[in-house]
Amino acid sequence: METKNLIEQSKKAREKAYVPYSKFQVGAALLTEDGQVFHGCNIENAGYSMTNCAERTAMFKAVSEGHRKFAAIAVTADTEGPVSPCGACRQVLAEFCSQDMPVYLTNLKGDILETTVGELLPGSFSAEDMEYAERGE
Ligand SMILES: O=c1ccn([C@H]2C[C@H](O)[C@@H](CO)O2)c(=O)[nH]1
Numbered sequence: 731m732e733t734k735n736l737i738e739q740s741k742k743a744r745e746k747a748y749v750p751y752s753k754f755q756v757g758a759a760l761l762t763e764d765g766q767v768f769h770g771c772n773i774e775n776a777g778y779s780m781t782n783c784a785e786r787t788a789m790f791k792a793v794s795e796g797h798r799k800f801a802a803i804a805v806t807a808d809t810e811g812p813v814s815p816c817g818a819c820r821q822v823l824a825e826f827c828s829q830d831m832p833v834y835l836t837n838l839k840g841d842i843l844e845t846t847v848g849e850l851l852p853g854s855f856s857a858e859d860m861e862y863a864e865r866g867e
């Protein structure tokens with residue numbers, strides 16, 4: 731799928747955002763390796779900490795439908811520059827995506843920052859970090 735199209739999909743996803751508290755709509759479009767696109771929007775809650783970001787909504791939808799391999803993600807918000815994913819979303823992306831998977835951070839004005847999962851979270855905590863303890867040395 732073309733990058734332009736994936737970014738368009740993230741804008742469509744953004745329209746579904748449930749944001750009565752922040753009024754800040756975010757959309758994500760996650761492309762699986764087999765060519766399917768999962769939309770995600772941010773979903774807020776009166777208990778603010780229960781809010782789920784657009785990126786994690788897209789990721790959890792895809793994983794819960796059996797997808798584990800991803801090719802790219804686009805994220806869009808109405809920001810001055812390209813939107814910047816929060817730390818929680820960076821960690822969740824690192825769990826399921828390769829370090830070199832492209833991430834397209836965009837905004838409604840059409841700015842596009844192409845980065846990667848590894849660049850977004852260098853030194854992310856991963857399963858390998860637990861292996862030493864598991865070996866019991
Ligand atoms: O990359 C981001 C940054 C923020 N938010 C959401 C969480 C909350 O609903 C609102 C304000 O933080 O934006 C996302 O969905 N993705």
Ligand SMILES: [Zn+2]
Pocket residue numbers: 783784785786815816817818819820
């Ligand atoms: Zn987030």
